[in-house]
Amino acid sequence: MSRLNSLDAQSIPAEDEALRAVVRKFLADTVKNIPPHIRARSWAGYSPEFSRQLGQQGWLGITLPKAYGGGGRSAYARYVLVEEFLNFGAPVGSHWIADRQSGPLILKYGTEAQKIRYLPAICQGNAFFCIGMSEPNSGSDLASVRTHATRNEDGWLLNGQKIWTTNAHHCHFMIALVRTSGEATDRQKGLSQLIVDLSLPGITIRPITDLSGDSHFCEVFFDNVQLSPDALIGAEGDGWDQVIAELAFERSGPERLYSSIVLFDEWLAYIRTPQGHTPQAQRLAGKIVSQLAPLRAMSIAITEQLVRGESPVIEAALVKDLGTGVEQYIPSAIADDLYSRNSSEIPLELLRTLNYVTQVAPSYSLRGGTRDILRGMIARGLGLR
Amino acid sequence: MSNLFTDALRQILADHCSTDVVRQIEIQPDPHTLWDQLDESGFANVLLAESNGGAGLSLRELFPLLELCGQYALPLPFGETIMGRALLSAANINCPKGLISLSQARMVNGVMQCNAVRGGSVSQHVLVCFDGEIRLLSSLQAQRTPDIWSMDATLMWSHEQWKQAPIISSAGNLLEIQAAVCSAYISGALTHVLDTTLQYAGERRQFGQPIAKFQAIQHQLSVMAEHCFAARMAAQMCFQVQQLPLEPLRVAVAKARTSEAALEVASLSHSVHGAIGFTAEYDLQIYTRRLHAWRQTAGSESYWHDVAGAYVTHSKDTSLDILRSATDFITT
Numbered sequence: 001m002s003r004l005n006s007l008d009a010q011s012i013p014a015e016d017e018a019l020r021a022v023v024r025k026f027l028a029d030t031v032k033n034i035p036p037h038i039r040a041r042s043w044a045g046y047s048p049e050f051s052r053q054l055g056q057q058g059w060l061g062i063t064l065p066k067a068y069g070g071g072g073r074s075a076y077a078r079y080v081l082v083e084e085f086l087n088f089g090a091p092v093g094s095h096w097i098a099d100r101q102s103g104p105l106i107l108k109y110g111t112e113a114q115k116i117r118y119l120p121a122i123c124q125g126n127a128f129f130c131i132g133m134s135e136p137n138s139g140s141d142l143a144s145v146r147t148h149a150t151r152n153e154d155g156w157l158l159n160g161q162k163i164w165t166t167n168a169h170h171c172h173f174m175i176a177l178v179r180t181s182g183e184a185t186d187r188q189k190g191l192s193q194l195i196v197d198l199s200l201p202g203i204t205i206r207p208i209t210d211l212s213g214d215s216h217f218c219e220v221f222f223d224n225v226q227l228s229p230d231a232l233i234g235a236e237g238d239g240w241d242q243v244i245a246e247l248a249f250e251r252s253g254p255e256r257l258y259s260s261i262v263l264f265d266e267w268l269a270y271i272r273t274p275q276g277h278t279p280q281a282q283r284l285a286g287k288i289v290s291q292l293a294p295l296r297a298m299s300i301a302i303t304e305q306l307v308r309g310e311s312p313v314i315e316a317a318l319v320k321d322l323g324t325g326v327e328q329y330i331p332s333a334i335a336d337d338l339y340s341r342n343s344s345e346i347p348l349e350l351l352r353t354l355n356y357v358t359q360v361a362p363s364y365s366l367r368g369g370t371r372d373i374l375r376g377m378i379a380r381g382l383g384l385r
Numbered sequence: 386m387s388n389l390f391t392d393a394l395r396q397i398l399a400d401h402c403s404t405d406v407v408r409q410i411e412i413q414p415d416p417h418t419l420w421d422q423l424d425e426s427g428f429a430n431v432l433l434a435e436s437n438g439g440a441g442l443s444l445r446e447l448f449p450l451l452e453l454c455g456q457y458a459l460p461l462p463f464g465e466t467i468m469g470r471a472l473l474s475a476a477n478i479n480c481p482k483g484l485i486s487l488s489q490a491r492m493v494n495g496v497m498q499c500n501a502v503r504g505g506s507v508s509q510h511v512l513v514c515f516d517g518e519i520r521l522l523s524s525l526q527a528q529r530t531p532d533i534w535s536m537d538a539t540l541m542w543s544h545e546q547w548k549q550a551p552i553i554s555s556a557g558n559l560l561e562i563q564a565a566v567c568s569a570y571i572s573g574a575l576t577h578v579l580d581t582t583l584q585y586a587g588e589r590r591q592f593g594q595p596i597a598k599f600q601a602i603q604h605q606l607s608v609m610a611e612h613c614f615a616a617r618m619a620a621q622m623c624f625q626v627q628q629l630p631l632e633p634l635r636v637a638v639a640k641a642r643t644s645e646a647a648l649e650v651a652s653l654s655h656s657v658h659g660a661i662g663f664t665a666e667y668d669l670q671i672y673t674r675r676l677h678a679w680r681q682t683a684g685s686e687s688y689w690h691d692v693a694g695a696y697v698t699h700s701k702d703t704s705l706d707i708l709r710s711a712t713d714f715i716t717t
Contacts, residue, residue, distance in 0.1 A: 006476075008612070009618065009621050009622055009625055009714060010714075012713065015461075083705065087703060089703040111415075117613065134554075246473055247387055258705075264704050267706060268697065268698070271698060272698050272701075277698060279691075281694075282691065282694035282697075282698050283687060283690045283694050284690075285693075285694040285697040285698060286637065286641070286689070286690035286691060286692065286693030286695070286697060287686075288640070289638070289693050289694075289704065289707055289708065289711070290619070290637060290638040290642050290689065290690060290693050291645075292704075292708055293622070293638045293642075293712050294615045294616070294618040294619035294712075295529025295615065295637065295640050296708050296709075297618045297621075297712045298614065298618050301618070318610065318611050321607075322609060375603070375607035375608065376600070376603065376604075378607035378611070379607050381610075382583060382606060383583070383587075384586070384587075384597045385603070
């Protein structure tokens with residue numbers, strides 16, 4: 001617990017907070033005509049055009065150095081931007097992974113040539129990335145991946161299959177965790193990360209239809225895909241450590257708190273009306289806010305550690321497990337509140353938003369690591385493993 | 386600087402507030418030996434200005450000291466006394482000797498009654514809030530009935546005594562102050578309960594191995610850690626100010642979240658401990674009974690959910706802006 005206790009309340013620096021008004025005005029203009037039940041898609045919402053608009057504003061890759069087209073700002077600047085995007089329900093899905101993970105990964109581990117090739121394109125909204133981790137028999141047990149790349153004269157020959165890859169069908173590149181030496185039984189040893197150009201021959205991408213009728217997840221097949229030598233990112237055999245270091249970025253951000261926030265705001269608007277207001281609803285609103293507020297403070301405290309160059313993986317797992325719990329509680333509790341009344345009076349758009357979020361809420365606690373995996377990581381952090 | 390204070394208070398509590406001392410005071414509510422040590426240390430005056438014999442600490446710096454009181458299950462209303470002295474000093478009233486409890490009162494047949502005052506058996510004074518007015522009353526002059534929880538007592542004063550007691554005009558909201566103090570106590574006690582439970586799970590062997598090796602136990606401990614972490618942040622947030630008054634929304638978040646965590650963590654810790662945790666001899670109960678007691682002091686989670694909810698529904702802000710007003714601190 002001593003390590004967790006070192007996380008103290010932090011403030012977002014004023015220069016980063018100053019971004020908020022600017023981005024808020026931009027979003028008010030650009031997303032105002034999108035109805036709430038569509039904005040409720042949050043970071044699953046998808047619009048390449050919108051992403052390029054953000055690129056023009058200088059809001060993609062804001063933490064990357066200016067020399068590579070980035071904003072040269074801190075993780076706090078990105079925190080403010082992302083918080084606003086999510087709260088407006090802006091369609092950020094196209095650039096989401098590139099901006100959050102792939103850009104920083106390439107900056108940290110990439111060669112100069114890789115940085116020059118990919119980072120400016122990420123910042124312009126012209127290079128969208130997905131992450132190839134899970135395989136049909138390697139989900140939570142990620143170290144058992146079997147997709148493999150073999151060195152040959154022309155670089156790397158890639159064979160295998162990834163699954164549950166978010167947005168692969170809309171992306172230009174995948175950063176894949178693959179085996180470059182040894183056997184599946186070697187576990188974490190012999191894994192490397194490769195940048196795969198998804199337009200190459202031998203790649204087949206099949207979207208998987210989810211329970212709501214959308215298709216965010218994909219299956220991706222690699223059949224003798226020839227990659228150039230510079231597809232390797234970082235050191236050969238260091239793939240596992242590189243992936244683990246990314247997890248703190250992936251698990252502690254505002255997207256682990258705000259997945260149901262469009263619904264929450266729609267419902268708040270209703271319970272603020274004379275018809276919608278009840279003491280029960282007011283208490284529920286207070287409960288949700290009092291659970292979200294400390295989580296936001298925790299998420300910001302972790303951002304402070306990221307700014308300092310630390311990798312608070314355990315703390316991030318903790319925030320994700322708690323945060324997705326609240327995200328899932330919001331639709332279930334709002335549904336109970338609304339249907340404890342005469343349901344014919346529920347505003348139709350609120351109902352649509354609720355119905356959408358209710359369907360997709362199970363995904364909150366499986367994307368980026370299931371509850372049980374996260375609790376296992378926390379247990380490790382507590383010294384139990 | 387606050388580290389010096391924290392280390393000094395930790396040393397005093399380690400030396401003079403062992404669980405044996407806590408047990409002794411629970412059996413025989415005589416605070417004197419322990420209180421004398423604390424009184425002598427000057428910690429009761431930490432919020433007072435240096436010119437007034439204090440240390441001029443901010444509430445931000447006070448937070449870790451209150452957490453320590455929770456970590457050591459300090460059986461005296463010490464945080465309440467620190468806050469009470471700050472209120473009295475701000476109202477230019479001389480701080481009386483002895484411990485001060487905080488309480489809400491009701492009038493019953495002309496008698497001013499405070500039910501189950503926390504620390505009412507060990508404090509010499511009570512800051513009593515009735516009908517929006519706060520007065521300083523003597524516990525020693527009250528009709529005192531001990532509670533089930535032996536340090537607490539129900540106190541009654543005649544209407545005369547109430548009218549003669551000094552009014553604390555500058556005082557803030559007594560319930561908010563007490564809620565904030567309890568949230569810090571809970572935060573400290575949660576940390577201790579988690580540590581104790583981790584240690585027990587590592588030592589207790591069943592089926593040939595420490596029970597901490599079982600995934601079911603590990604996940605219970607992980608959930609405990611999550612609650613401790615979130616509750617600590619919630620409590621810390623409401624102390625991110627220089628001095629009184631506190632922000633009502635932050636107090637609501639702090640007391641609501643710590644109270645929720647108190648319930649969960651107390652329950653999980655007993656679950657992991659099994660029967661031994663239910664014995665008087667084992668220390669866990671000293672903390673888990675307090676977690677329940679502090680949850681039940683100055684408003685439970687639902688009380689403060691109502692307060693936060695009223696703020697939310699009367700506001701026109703988006704939920705993000707409401708969360709920002711609860712979590713954005715001005716660093717000084």
